Amino acid sequence: MDMPKDSLRTTELHRFWGFRKKRIKRFLECLACCLLLSSASLANASGDERAVCPAVLPSMGVFSAEKIYKNSVVWIEKNDTDHTINLSIYRPTSNDCEKTVFAKYSIEGGAPNVDSLFFLNLDGKANIFTIVHWDVNSRGIGTYGKYYQIYAYTTDEQGRLIENKRVVDNSAMTGMDGYQEGEQTLFPYKTAGAVKSFFKCNKAKCK
Known part of the structure; x- marks a missing residue:
């Protein structure tokens, strides 16, 4: 028609x-x-x-x-x-x-990716936070997915931006999301909201 x-x-x-x-x-x-x-x-x-x-x-x-x-x-x-x-x-x-x-x-096996950049006060000082991941693909050993690291930067006494070791050295702020040696692993801090909740809860000593 x-x-x-x-x-x-x-x-x-x-x-x-x-x-x-x-x-x-x-x-x-x-x-x-x-x-x-x-x-x-x-x-x-x-x-x-x-x-x-x-x-x-x-x-x-x-x-x-x-x-x-x-x-x-x-x-x-x-x-x-x-x-x-x-x-x-x-x-x-x-x-x-x-x-x-x-x-x-x-590059750490794969190219870096900055998923998020945000600001959060820790110990009374503003910090720049980044959520960075690298793609991992070592299927021969059963390890693949995304490897995450949370970074934070704040100013020192001279006003220079430096890495905040309290954040970077915290074992909870790094991890694999995918499979590691054949076992599934999940990284819970892939968003700004999750990271903020962790440090607010950590300050209040909650789980």
Whole structure:
């Protein structure tokens, strides 16, 4: 049965706008990426030009770090060449933007992945937390899945960002989610909410 001409026009119009929306979405994502890269380039500029810190853009891994330093941002910077990830803090100064790399995640069997970045106060001080995992695939020994490590960074007496050993050295903050030597293992702290609950509960000495 032939469809009415009006219905055909409506269907074609829907397809046309659906295609246009996808094109517009891709364009906006590309534009956001270009703006971010442009601001990062300015942050590393020298000479008479005033460098500008990157703008907050969570979709590109740039977050406000106001809780650590005034007007600062933290950027999860991925290096496609060697598959490492840097955590960099950008702070505005009187003349430009100062960049400091305070953490680096390297290949450990697989490439690192930062699943989450968030802030949490411990012992009265703000901490930057990250949830990092590496894919593991050693099926010959029955070990495969994701290996997790929770990191935290806080400021020392000189105001420098350093690793918080209380978090990193806590045995609960690392583990395998998958199979280890043929036995299934679960890592319970894969989300920011779970990590926050652990430290709040740990402070209250609950289980």
